[in-house]
Amino acid sequence: MKQTFYILSILLLLNSCKASKIKIEKINFKTEYKFSSEIENKVSTDTVPWKYQISAAEYATKGDYKNALIHWDLAMRAGQKEYSxxxxxxxxxxxxxxxxxxxxxxxxxxxxxxxxxxxxxxxxxxxxxxxxxxxxxxxxxxxxxxxxxxxxxxxxxxxxxxxxxxxxxxxxxxxxxxxxxxxxxxxxxxxxxxxxxxxxxxxxxxxxxxxxxxxxxxxxxxxxxxxxxxxxxxxxxxxxxxxxxxxxxxxxxxxxxxxxxxxxxxxxxxxxxxxxxxxxxxxxxxxxxxxxxxxxxxxxxxxxxxxxxxxVFHPSTNFVDNRPNWLFKNGNKKVSITLNDIQLEFPVMVLAYKKEEDINLAVPIDIVEVLNKKENCNLGLKKGYYEIVVTNGKESFKFEHKVK
Structure with a gap:
């Protein structure tokens, strides 16, 4: 009986390890979303008066709320005023x-x-x-x-x-x-x-x-x-x-x-x-x-x-690893994505797609740009099954992720 128990325990352990191993697949993937460096390069050379309005919207589009606010204030030349x-x-x-x-x-x-x-x-x-x-x-x-x-x-x-x-x-x-x-x-x-x-x-x-x-x-x-x-x-x-x-x-x-x-x-x-x-x-x-x-x-x-x-008066946002706290409310969970097993030159963009949606066509559920492997990668996702795409614009990988 003891021997049978040990064999079963080893088999269960092996199956558990096998189940937890993420299958990472290299894919052909092109994204319309711009890296921060692309947005900043465009702003530095653009001559149109509304260039910061454009860059603010581009930052918003790629899920970078903090920089979207910064660039909008540059566009509007935000100033200070106080009440007594x-x-x-x-x-x-x-x-x-x-x-x-x-x-x-x-x-x-x-x-x-x-x-x-x-x-x-x-x-x-x-x-x-x-x-x-x-x-x-x-x-x-x-x-x-x-x-x-x-x-x-x-x-x-x-x-x-x-x-x-x-x-x-x-x-x-x-x-x-x-x-x-x-x-x-x-x-x-x-x-x-x-x-x-x-x-x-x-x-x-x-x-x-x-x-x-x-x-x-x-x-x-x-x-x-x-x-x-x-x-x-x-x-x-x-x-x-x-x-x-x-x-x-x-x-x-x-x-x-x-x-x-x-x-x-x-x-x-x-x-x-x-x-x-x-x-x-x-x-x-x-x-x-x-x-x-x-x-x-x-x-x-x-x-x-x-x-x-x-x-409507909106409160100030608190940021968690440069991501807005409201992203992790209303049914969304803060989901940490580990990028250690993916061999890519950084920075990378991490995009989450619903499992049943076409990653080449769909608007992603969330996006975050990660500058290096030391940075935390947090996405705001509901319970469900997702395909996570990681790309640096030249090479791309995807893997599945379940949010419980």
Missing amino acids: RNQVDSINQAYTKVNASDYIIEQAKKNQVIIINEAHHNSHHRVFTKSLLQKLYDKGYTNLGLEALGNGEYLDSTLNNRKYPILTTGHYIKDPQFGNLVRDALEIGYNLFAYENFTKGNGKQREIEQAKNIQQVIDSKPNEKFLIHCGFDHALEGTHQSWEKAMAGRLTEYTGINPLTINQVMYSEKSNSKFNHPLLKALDVKEPTIIIDKKNNPFKYERKDAWSDIA
Whole structure:
């Protein structure tokens, strides 16, 4: 009996070792995502005035939130402004902080259309909108319009059936966090639709065409509810300084519907907290927050004769190995990837794909660039099966990884 037990123990140990051995496969793989050195080289030689706006979006696309903020602040020439102690005290006495998600979901009951904006360099805005999806769906919001979706000749016509975004689905959707917003929406059951205007010029005409495209979808489903995710000023109601009316204002004009408009751009963190809006500094929020006055009215974002109904105040990010802490929340786990067994010249890019998705087409679930073998490699992933691709642009390897 003893001998049998020892043999079984050895066999189990051998099988266990065999099972834990990762199969690493060399593959032909090309990625559109740029290494930091490529982005920096381009910035150093580019002569266009908006070069830092481009590089900020490129950093966001490759999952580098920290550098996206830095480059955006270089583009905007961020400066410092402070409130006095008395002003800070007055603000905190005049307003009560409430959880932004809870407040928006409560207001959603009274509305048919919600419009929420983003800054195109800020992945956290996409993560916040994603965090609202299930709760809004439960309140009847079944249609999601995304400005970032290609339209017209660029339309990804098979997206709703395929159930995951690919690199041609939309320029900004290449950001893994935007891709995950799309994935989650499709998984929940949303009907996704494009509304961007790719045929007629910028400015006023663009706002008109965007609103008309949304109007057509609303008219075809008059009893359904809609969530619209747009960029920057498109969420403004009232009179716009340059466009007469932004998309949100035009939509009211064409449909008679007064949307709930949400601005999460103005009061978001900068690359350095000293550049944060003084109101954001004064409130010192610890979670996405909306503030309400003594009459229970929410604080609006206002700019001259234009406004959004609600302003969201986002907290400052804490970083874990240069990765934002919010990446490891809302069902995501911090997953450490070991690169010791892969013989590649660094830096490398590590991309995680859902097992059933095509790694040559799909938007990855997460991306991180690792400069050397001493650096920790952490990905934000849900439970499930993944294919991990490691590439330095010349050579590439892949292996499977299960997140329990």
